[in-house]
Amino acid sequence: MTQMTQEEIMANTKIVVQGLEALKNEHNSILNGLSAGSLELTVSAxxxxxxxxxxxxxxxxxxxxSLVQKSLDMIELGLGEAQ
Structure with missing residues (x-):
């Protein structure tokens, strides 16, 4: 396993932080939308x-x-063969 350089660690950390910030913004947007239309969403849901x-x-x-009909058909078939 190769070790990451300090620059690689910093670059990866920045990418992760950007992703988390985008996710946070998305969650805030969803939460605001839910708060604004919660009654409509609740009724609709x-x-x-x-x-x-x-x-x-x-x-x-x-x-x-369907299952009962199939069972009945099999019973009738069995009765028919028994006679």
Whole structure:
């Protein structure tokens, strides 16, 4: 493993600091946006969550119906073969 020179360490440190500053600015921007429109975002998020739950419930119901129908078909097939 090669050792880094002091210049390389300083250059890498500057890059990391710049990245952290950009990340901090992005987080502050997001936080300000959330604070400004938090009520609208909350209502919108709740509506999206309700729609997602409804869609998931419908999907689960359809899957259950399909599984029960397949099971019923297999039972009927077995009964038909047994007769």
């Amino acid at each position: 709740v509506e999206r969550a309700q729609i997602a739950v409804h869609n998931a419930e419908a999907s689960v119901l359809n899957e259950r119906q």
